[in-house]
Amino acid sequence: MPELAELKLTADFVNEKSRGRLFTGVSKNPVHKLPQPEMPFGSFIITSKARGKEMVVYIESTETDETWPIRFTMGMSGHFEHHVSNQAPKHAHLSFHANDGTSLSFVDVRRFGRWLPGKEWSQDRGPCPLTEHRQFVNHVIHNLEHRDFNKPIHVALMNQKWFNGIGNYLRAEILYRVDVNPFMEARLAIIEHPEILELCGDVTRQAYQLGGGQLYSWNNPNGTQDPQSWQDFMQCYGNETMHKIKDINGRTFWYDPVWKDLNLDQDWDYYSDLPNPNAYK
DNA sequence: CGTCCACGTCTAC
């Protein structure tokens, strides 16, 4: 489930289900390799925030004013569910137990998601394009000379240092909405098409408002989704009328077929770190 | 049955 929109929806969900509840402990599914966090407080309340593709769960003591963070990433399938304690879903890996007999669980079929007790945001990730948009834009603009922006824009958009929260469906939908060759050097693409940076916020906000990616097993935990609206939003990713390649990192990149042949005419200096431009055919 | 694919990082050669 997990790009920026889904992370924010997940944080919303955790806040909603934690509101008014008092928690007293945590338990871990032994199948998961990560250690169980040592809870510093006997009773606590829970709040949460999302930033890009990370989420922090804040454990606040009800006896002192101390707060203790746990950083989460969602991998490919992570999300939270709320349930009665003895009915934990099969792939629940970390469960916070409330004194009303319910639990809030991190559920993750593939177990690529992680938790890291005691940490807030990773230093390796930039500002959130949705919730810290101005900082996000400044961060990119002030670092355009970085060699990461030598790479094609469709590759750079997946770099979490500059585009925290943009993932495979968002990059496709963002680039599809810009009249730019997705194989162009990122630096030049952004200079010529600064709306790319705006769309990192706007397209993500749309996805968020629509209740997140209706892909695979993701369901909006906060309410209903309109499948038609989502289909209208999702114009490029997974659409059989589009073209696709494997990008340099092995991820499928979906893009407008108008660039299918034009990209072969580009200046291959953009690919200075590639041995063979035919890799892009 | 088997192969391919999936909203993402990580670390190791």
Added chain:
DNA sequence: TAGACCTGGACGG
């Protein structure tokens, strides 16, 4: 820059 890490759904034989 490949694998590694995982489960499971879709689809082919």
